Each structure stands twice: as C-alpha cells, then as structure tokens.
Amino acid sequence: xxxxxxxxxxxxxxxxxxxxxxxxxxxxxxxxxxxxxxxxxxxxxxxxxxxxxxxxxxxxxxxxxxxxxxxxxxxxxxxxxxxxxxxxxxxxxxxxxxxxxxxxxxxxxxxxxxxxxxxxxxxxxxxxxxxxxxxxxx
Amino acid sequence: xxxxxxxxxxxxxxxxxxxxxxxxxxxxxxxxxxxxxxxxxxxxxxxxxxxxxxxxxxxxxxxxxxxxxxxxxxxxxxxxxxxxxxxxxxxxxxxxxxxxxxxxxxxxxxxxxxxxxxxxxxxxxxxxxxxxxxxxxx
Amino acid sequence: xxxxxxxxxxxxxxxxxxxxxxxxxxxxxxxxxxxxxxxxxxxxxxxxxxxxxxxxxxxxxxxxxxxxxxxxxxxxxxxxxxxxxxxxxxxxxxxxxxxxxxxxxxxxxxxxxxxxxxxxxxxxxxxxxxxxxxxxxx
Amino acid sequence: xxxxxxxxxxxxxxxxxxxxxxxxxxxxxxxxxxxxxxxxxxxxxxxxxxxxxxxxxxxxxxxxxxxxxxxxxxxxxxxxxxxxxxxxxxxxxxxxxxxxxxxxxxxxxxxxxxxxxxxxxxxxxxxxxxxxxxxxxx
DNA sequence: GTGGTCTAGACCACC
DNA sequence: GTGGTCTAGACCACA
Numbered sequence: 001x002x003x004x005x006x007x008x009x010x011x012x013x014x015x016x017x018x019x020x021x022x023x024x025x026x027x028x029x030x031x032x033x034x035x036x037x038x039x040x041x042x043x044x045x046x047x048x049x050x051x052x053x054x055x056x057x058x059x060x061x062x063x064x065x066x067x068x069x070x071x072x073x074x075x076x077x078x079x080x081x082x083x084x085x086x087x088x089x090x091x092x093x094x095x096x097x098x099x100x101x102x103x104x105x106x107x108x109x110x111x112x113x114x115x116x117x118x119x120x121x122x123x124x125x126x127x128x129x130x131x132x133x134x135x136x137x138x
Numbered sequence: 139x140x141x142x143x144x145x146x147x148x149x150x151x152x153x154x155x156x157x158x159x160x161x162x163x164x165x166x167x168x169x170x171x172x173x174x175x176x177x178x179x180x181x182x183x184x185x186x187x188x189x190x191x192x193x194x195x196x197x198x199x200x201x202x203x204x205x206x207x208x209x210x211x212x213x214x215x216x217x218x219x220x221x222x223x224x225x226x227x228x229x230x231x232x233x234x235x236x237x238x239x240x241x242x243x244x245x246x247x248x249x250x251x252x253x254x255x256x257x258x259x260x261x262x263x264x265x266x267x268x269x270x271x272x273x274x275x276x
Numbered sequence: 277x278x279x280x281x282x283x284x285x286x287x288x289x290x291x292x293x294x295x296x297x298x299x300x301x302x303x304x305x306x307x308x309x310x311x312x313x314x315x316x317x318x319x320x321x322x323x324x325x326x327x328x329x330x331x332x333x334x335x336x337x338x339x340x341x342x343x344x345x346x347x348x349x350x351x352x353x354x355x356x357x358x359x360x361x362x363x364x365x366x367x368x369x370x371x372x373x374x375x376x377x378x379x380x381x382x383x384x385x386x387x388x389x390x391x392x393x394x395x396x397x398x399x400x401x402x403x404x405x406x407x408x409x410x411x412x413x414x
Numbered sequence: 415x416x417x418x419x420x421x422x423x424x425x426x427x428x429x430x431x432x433x434x435x436x437x438x439x440x441x442x443x444x445x446x447x448x449x450x451x452x453x454x455x456x457x458x459x460x461x462x463x464x465x466x467x468x469x470x471x472x473x474x475x476x477x478x479x480x481x482x483x484x485x486x487x488x489x490x491x492x493x494x495x496x497x498x499x500x501x502x503x504x505x506x507x508x509x510x511x512x513x514x515x516x517x518x519x520x521x522x523x524x525x526x527x528x529x530x531x532x533x534x535x536x537x538x539x540x541x542x543x544x545x546x547x548x549x550x551x552x
Numbered sequence: 553g554t555g556g557t558c559t560a561g562a563c564c565a566c567c
Numbered sequence: 568g569t570g571g572t573c574t575a576g577a578c579c580a581c582a
Contacts, residue, residue, distance in 0.1 A: 030246035053574050071288040074555040075581035099241040101262050103234050108168035114263050124239050125252050150485040191567050306522035329582050372517045377538050379513035384444035390539050400515050401528055467559045488570040489566035
C-alpha cells in the first residue's frame with residue numbers, strides 16, 4: 001500500500017540530507033508521481049532504505065507538513081495532502097524569481113546563450129503537468 | 139578608481155551574509171555594472187559600509203576568486219576578472235538546471251501556470267546583456 | 277432513541293481523531309443539540325460511521341465520562357449526563373483563561389484589532405444558550 | 415545585551431516543553447516585553463536556565479522563525495523579527511475562532527455565565543497593546 | 553504498528 | 568562564540 005520512493009541522498013552535497021528528502025518528495029508530487037491521499041513510507045522504513053536516522057526523515061516530513069505538501073497523523077502515517085498553497089504567495093513568488101535570476105546570473109558567467117538557457121527551461125517545463133489553461137498543448 | 143558598490147545585506151534573510159555579497163557582485167558583473175579590470179573596495183572598506191565582520195567580506199572575496207569572477211593582487215587590491223569560466227562547464231550546467239527545476243517545482247506547488255512562469259523568466263532574461271548578441275565582446 | 281450524530285473527522289487536522297470526537301460531542305451538548313438522558317450511538321456504530329477504529333471511539337467516550345459529560349451503563353449504552361461540573365472549578369477556570377489568552381496572543385501576531393476579536397467572541401457567545409438566562413434550568 | 419527571559423517550564427503539563435517555550439515567547443512579544451531587533455538568549459544559555467537540552471530550545475526557535483516571530487542567524491544569534499504576519503490570515507483566523515469557541519464550550523460545561531466569561535476576556539484584552547484604532551482608550 | 557518528543561553528544565558553517 | 572545538522576537510543580500517545 002505504501003509507495004516505493006526513488007530517493008537518492010548525496011552525502012557529498014552541500015545540502016543537508018533532510019533537505020534532499022524534502023526536495024525530492026516535492027518534486028515527485030509536482031511531477032505527478034505521488035498523488036493526493038497516497039501514504040508515504042514510514043519514517044523508520046525510509047530511514048532504513050536511505051541509511052539515515054529516523055529523526056532525519058522525521059524532520060523532513062515535518063517540514064513537508066508545514067508546507068502543506070503532506071499531512072502526518074501519529075499512529076497512522078504520512079500522506080500526500082490536497083494542494084492549497086495559495087498562501088504566502090507574495091513571499092514565495094519572490095523566492096521563485098530569485099531562483100530564476102540566480103540561475104540566469106550563473107548562466108551568464110558560463111557564457112551560455114539566452115537561446116540555450118531558454119531551451120533548458122522549456123525542457124523542464126515539459127516534464128510538468130501544470131494546472132494549465134494549456135491543457136493538451138504539448 | 140574604486141567602484142561604489144550597491145550591496146544590501148538583509149539580516150533577516152535565510153542566506154548567510156557572505157553569500158549575499160557573492161551573489162550581488164556576481165549579479166552586478168552579469169548586469170554589466172561591474173566591468174573587466176575595475177577595482178573592488180578593500181575588504182575593510184566594504185566591511186565598514188555593510189557593518190559586517192571583515193572576515194565575512196574576506197570569505198566572499200575568496201569565493202569570488204575561486205570562481206574566477208575576480209582576482210586579487212597582494213598589496214594592490216581586488217579586481218574584476220576577464221570571463222573564462224569554460225572550465226567545469228558540465229558540473230555547473232547541472233547546477234543551473236537544478237535551480238531552474240527547483241523553481242519550477244515550487245511554482246507547481248503554488249499553482250502558478252506555465253505561462254506566468256515563462257513571463258517571469260523572460261523578464262529576467264531581458265535584464266541581461268547576454269552573449270547571444272555579444273559573441274565577440276571579449 | 278439513539279441520536280444521529282453530526283460528527284465530522286478531519287484526517288488532515290492536527291488534532292487526534294478521538295479528541296475531535298470529544299470536542300464535537302461537548303460542543304453539541306453546549307449548543308443544546310444533545311440533551312440530558314439522550315442515548316449516544318454505540319462505540320461500534322459510531323466507529324463504523326466515521327470509519328475509525330472502535331478503540332478510538334472508546335477512548336473518546338472514556339474521556340467524556342471522566343469529564344462527567346456522559347455516563348455509560350454496561351449493557352445499556354452511553355447517555356448524556358446531567359451537568360454537575362462544579363468540581364475542579366479553579367483548575368478549569370485557568371484552562372479557559374489560558375485558551376482565551378492564547379487566542380489573544382495569536383490575534384496580536386496577526387495584527388487583528390481588539391474590536392475585531394471582540395466581534396468574533398460575541399458572535400460565538402451568541403450561539404450558546406448560556407446559564408445567564410437559564411439559571412434554574414437544571 | 416541579551417534579554418532576561420521569564421520562562422517557566424511545567425514538566426507535568428500535557429504540552430511539550432518546546433511548545434511552552436514558543437508560547438511564552440510569543441506571549442512576551444505580544445505583551446510588548448520583547449521588541450523588534452532584540453536578541454534572545456542563546457540556545458545553550460536558555461537550555462541551561464531551563465535545564466532542557468539545547469536541541470529542544472533549538473526546535474522552539476526554529477518554530478518561532480517559521481512563524482516569522484523571530485529570525486535566527488547561525489553564528490550571530492536569534493532576534494525578534496518585525497511583524498508582518500499578514501500571511502495565512504484566513505487559515506489562522508479559523509484557528510483563533512476555534513480556540514474562542516473551544517473556551518466557550520468548556521465554560522458552558524462549567525456553568526459559567528456569559529457575563530463572567532466576558533469579564534475574563536476583557537481582562538485579557540486589557541493586558542495587550544493592540545495595534546488598535548483604540549489608541550489610548552484604556 | 554505509527555509519528556512526536558526529548559536527551560546526549562558529535563561535527564560543521566558562519567561570524 | 569553562534570545556530571544547524573545528524574546520530575543513537577529512549578519513552579510516549581495515538582490507531
């Protein structure tokens with residue numbers, strides 16, 4: 001009943017392990033691999049698979065809960081939540097724009113052309129089934 | 139001869155101070171506000187302006203030097219370097235794509251449409267004088 | 277003879293399921309929807325309706341009995357009790373004041389005006405048939 | 415330079431220790447005892463005073479940061495943030511109303527009169543300097 | 553069984 | 568010095 005996750009932890013990464021878990025679960029939700037109501041692996045189970053401490057997974061789940069990506073019920077498990085993150089929109093909008101600008105700055109310093117960067121960007125957008133007035137446009 | 143920097147540090151930001159300095163200098167280079175050969179403020183001078191510890195500025199300059207954004211000459215100061223970051227292109231390519239994807243994931247969770255995200259992205263690209271039209275500028 | 281309950285369990289809520297059952301029954305008594313002597317559904321019956329574990333309902337009933345909101349008769353069922361919670365009044369007084377103060381603190385951090393908060397409070401009081409006019413009703 | 419806190423932890427309470435720390439700091443901010451920019455005690459210092467583990471205090475500080483009550487800077491300390499919690503307003507509005515209603519339900523079961531409950535409520539409001547169009551009205 | 557809390561003690565990045 | 572991350576292992580409430 002529990003989903004099989006395809007999470008990989010890079011110990012050499014500058015990002016903390018719990019953050020990598022958060023990011024990859026958010027990504028899986030965005031890509032449609034995880035859907036509303038699905039149960040996530042238990043804390044202990046995922047900790048075992050990734051050879052991390054259960055506390056570390058617990059921290060990741062707590063952060064996901066706070067972002068309304070999942071909800072957790074002690075004694076029951078952790079589940080993908082319904083999407084309702086209209087909140088904080090103004091704050092997060094800036095975060096997203098910051099990320100895009102940051103990527104553009106780095107691209108400049110690598111002498112990447114706008115055309116190339118655009119191509120990468122469109123490639124990523126293509127992977128998502130956005131809540132799109134664009135419906136079947138791809 | 140020394141450039142006047144327009145750097146602002148946000149103490150409440152999640153990013154460490156030295157990282158904010160690095161990012162804003164990289165951004166100014168990318169936007170053309172800082173050009174090859176221009177001298178940066180001394181560590182102590184900039185530390186004074188931003189009311190930061192000189193160690194913090196020193197760390198920022200060291201990172202910029204490592205990324206070949208600036209070069210430092212003992213007894214002379216720090217200067218904007220010529221662009222030659224062809225080096226670890228494949229590594230950085232992935233970093234940029236990661237950033238773009240990360241932004242897209244966050245956008246999904248905010249229920250932002252592809253069209254809107256594309257608009258933001260183009261807006262950012264518009265600010266830069268990218269190599270596309272300046273292929274020979276170095 | 278058995279009352280039809282209008283209880284809803286929110287799985288995504290931070291409150292445990294048994295607590296939600298307790299709260300809603302207490303609320304229904306306070307609002308006059310449930311009256312002295314009325315029989316509650318059996319544990320199994322309510323568990324079935326709410327798709328919860330009978331243990332969970334059992335725990336809720338046990339807590340309600342302990343608070344003298346209901347009484348249970350072996351072989352007969354659970355019934356709404358007469359009000360006689362004069363007992364640990366001083367203890368509970370503090371609990372209520374704590375709740376009110378907690379709400380006020382949260383309201384402050386949301387920059388809600390006193391007038392607005394007062395309006396909400398009066399709105400809630402209006403729903404109840406308090407003892408003020410029913411002094412002799414028991 | 416660091417504020418002296420008047421926090422007390424009740425080990426017998428049903429509330430976890432870290433939650434009690436969060437609540438009391440929020441309360442002190444709301445009551446005006448802690449003001450924008452003030453530095454909080456260090457994690458280790460407060461942990462020592464309350465004979466709790468530094469991790470427990472760290473958890474409390476992290477939660478306060480997420481609620482935008484404070485901001486923390488590794489290597490510098492934790493500070494009271496500027497108020498800007500306009501976000502989540504609709505969500506939190508319901509939380510506050512839930513708390514008020516909960517208190518009213520409990521008061522009913524204690525046979526407290528509306529007048530008495532109102533008196534308590536006004537007593538609490540009196541302690542706060544709300545961002546009030548009521549200015550000096552008290 | 554589940555997740556949540558807490559402790560003890562380690563190591564790291566940042567200032 | 569600061570806070571942040573992580574581990575190991577304990578205990579608790581909930582389902």
